[in-house]
Amino acid sequence: MEKITVFWFRRDLRLKDNAGLYHALKHSHYPVLPLFIFDNNIIDKLENRSDPRVGFIHGSLDKISSVLRKSGNDILIRQGQPLEIWKNLIGEYDIQSVYTNRDYEPYALKRDLQISDWLKTKGIPFHSYKDHVIFDKDEVMKNDGTPYTVFTPYSKKWLGKLESRKSEWKGESIPYYLKSYPSWEYSHRFLKTTPFKNPTLQDIGFLSNNIPIPSPFVKQGIIKEYDKTRDFPAIDGTSKLGIHFRFGIISIREKALKSYYLNKTYLNELIWRDFYSMILFQFPHVEKHPFRKKYEFIQWLNDVEDFQKWCTGQTGYPMVDAGMRELNTTGHMHNRVRMVTASFLSKHLLIDWRWGEAYFASKLLDFDLASNNGGWQWAAGCGTDAAPYFRIFNPESQQKKFDKDFHYIRRWVPEYGTKDYPQPMVDHKSARERCLKTYKE
Template identity: 40%
Template sequence: MTTQALTLVWLRRDLRTFDHTALQTAIRQGRPLAAVFLFDSDILAPLPAHDRRLSFIHQCLSELHRKLAELKIPLYFRHGRADIEIPALAAEIGAKTVICAEDYEPQAIARDTRVAAKLIAADIHFQAVTDQVLLAKSAVMTQQGQPYQVFTPYYKAWLAIANEQYAGWQSRDDWPALHRLQQKLPAALPASPPPPSLSSLGFQTQPLVQAGGETAAQAALGDFLNRLADYPLTRDFPAKRGTSQLSVHLRFGALSIRHLVYLAKQADNEGGALWLKELVWREFFQQLLYHYPDVANNAFRAEYRNLAWQNHPEWLERWQRGQTGYPIIDAAMRALAQTGQMHNRLRMITASFLCKDLLIDWRLGQEWFAAQLLDFDLAANNGNWQWAAGTGCDAQPYFRIFNPITQSYKFDPDGRFIRRHLPEIAHLDHHFIHAPWLGGSNIDRNGYPAPMVDHAVQREKALVLFTDAKLA
């Protein structure tokens, strides 16, 4: 297509222009640029046509295509296998280097290894840069050179390394990559067409409760910064707008993790410190998956890899449909199905209920969330499910069993969230909406089911399940 040497930037989980490591790295090489986004058939093939994540990604790509066009950087779209399409495009346009951001998921690492081998065989350089985390791979290790397996010491080490690495950077202007792309290199390729329609890829456009794209992400970030001071007081209450609402934007890279860490540290208040810890939890799970890829499908703690889960299919289905008889659980699960979103506190409660009350394997819950969540991220989803199930890296994991009734009273005291998603019992007052069965026959539940299990009984069974596994 051209006789001039090019750099090709392969976009994946970095759908933005602001503070974009791969693009900045490519610009410094001084060659004309092109970018590509691959609709990876290996990823898309198992997904249902109504998967809402494709609608979000499509919105991100439509905006990114326009932004890069203004910088004379064509963004090409391909559909197929990565190890076929990326080397083919690189050869077609005369790219001498392909640059992308690292991905730490096992399947992604295997994919990138295959692509790199094909590129190297074609005498094309492959370069992966750090972008989706601040401190990648083995940047944070114990004094013995081993990965951290407990969050608190990891967090302290992470802070020390991050503070040293970014010491003296007092403003955004001090960050080498924290500025918008400004260097307009000479264009060597014609403009590219916009992203293909979802229907041509076999998907249906879905309504979204959060719009995709860098503009929407920056607006959501600005909104959260206005609420950051109240974050410690509101973050656990699902009826309130208390969480950051940024996870999906961070998942697909419409926001930069470096920028968010910078803002959290600049806040210099309790809200900023708490938000920073949540961002580091994300990095903790990323490095855990990188060093221990087996955790994607197996318990981190060896003694819990053969737990005698009961796995009643009907119970799993009732949990998925929001028909357990526990209002806070059912409201959360129905909200997930309707919107693709779930509040962090509710993720913990519903996960604990599946594993500790219904005695169902955490991997079945992990699989359901993976299919439903708009912000699904393998590392975070796996890490949080294993934390809730008691199979992950935690000092006393199996003792943590959330009581769905007390959690409901504490974090949705007026029943506002429950009423929003359970119209059958929306008429109940705040005394009975958390546990309608306590009102006896005088309560009209409009067909809403009675509790499918007794929490106190199931709690004891869960403790026996884990104790027997430890003694085995």
């Protein structure tokens, strides 16, 4: 058997500027076999058998495969329990080393530890690299070595670190941490193979879905004008790159570099992304519990009918309803409206933020545990850097400020203003008082 190295793709589905892939191709001594595993521990939990995210992953792997096939290589795709897959693979190939990019979610950390420990018993080293974020979980810390829990000082330190080192790239001086990993330049080092018989989407138990996926190509104007347009949901003023960052279709370094020169407000959003990834790693209890533990004891009402009205966009608050209908139809919701809907559920309806978090997780194309959890805990007032609990979004004032001509609302709630539109399910003033009383207790 030929000796090989395996590069294990996960949330980094691209061949260019891929840190772990670059190291595998450049530094390992053997031809590199690319691998992807549809992990049953993850996909078995998805209720929707037409979940567009599975189709999206499958389609992205297809693209990688067709590029590789052109030069006599391919990506091997398997489905099952990752450890079982690895046990089978070492019977099929003489694997000398495994390379991958780090994934910081609690389940992924556990899985990777189990697999790297097992590979070690077989004498196979497991190399993992930073690729998903600009700064890793422990690269931006307070002076005393503890993690930040407030965003603003974190972002200042983050920017300071970014600017502390320069590098030459394509003849230009750029921040060292944003330099590209030219993985594709070493593509001659992929393992030569006949095309694999990889599973179809149906083989792995899913159907295709025709929900449109936002383009990975953003008009430059959007990033340039981002600080002026990003808060208005009726405008096409945000990048909609969430899903592409989530699955690593595009390189975070490449976009951070662009925004570093074009628009610092956009860069700031990418810092939020690093921040929440760091928080999830450093404080893994946030996955299931409030960051601030005293908020564990809020007496939620958890009314199932109220929750249904929220999910289906029938609350009688048009900004909330427009957001939920946008989410249900497109798998996307504008950030401003995510804040309004999340606040409304946890504060006006006193429904446990974890219910809303799970609903978003099932629907958002760009669902990412760290950012979704961070966003929900922020809105519910129990997270890091949260708005104090007594600051409660008024959905009507939010509409007046950010959709004053009702363009966004009319797009998603055409019956707004007619007798077919429901009355508000709760009165803002009394819901606010109820929330304050409950949170205080």
